[in-house]
Amino acid sequence: ELKVEQNPLFLSMQEGKNYTIYCNYSTTSDRLYWYRQDPGKSLESLFVLLSNGAVKQEGRLMASLDTKARLSTLHITAAVHDLSATYFCAVKEYNNNDMRFGAGTRLTVKP
């Protein structure tokens, strides 16, 4: 069964700092997704990464995918309070529609 691991699970950082969240997965895949969840809300799609070396950026967030290492990263640049949320990565196996999620990283950005 496909396993998806995220780390760290909890991240407290100061405004203005940079940090990276890591997502490892266990089987062959070239479809990786990042989501954001605010407390009491549903999941919002952030990035879709569909090939080795794919890089996507939106504001202070940048996501990348290395399919050979089975690793994706979500880099936060100059964090602001509004980025406080839980971030999930998710993976679809090759030729399979099942989407499995990591445990999530709860990010808190402090002034």
Place this chain on the structure above:
Amino acid sequence: ETGVTQTPRHLVMGMTNKKSLKCEQHLGHNAMYWYKQSAKKPLELMFVYNFKEQTENNSVPSRFSPECPNSSHLFLHLHTLQPEDSALYLCASSATEQGGEAFFGQGTRLTVV
């Protein structure tokens, strides 16, 4: 709104009750999912339907029964639940083309008493 609608948003039910959760999508997607999100565990994939055919049943207890009458609607029938089944139940849909990202409904907050 993401195009995926779940009802009800909140549900309180006794252990002997029977209830159903409903999910509807008008995005033209061909896959629909049920996930369970509880405080103690990560998002758990429960059921997957592709083109109305169930392709995944992730060892879910039989007190949860999914139904997919067409590609736009998905139900989760509940009966004789346990308190530990209290959680947020999320429905999602995706297309196999165009990247395949899943779009989520707002969820049903279920409390079993």
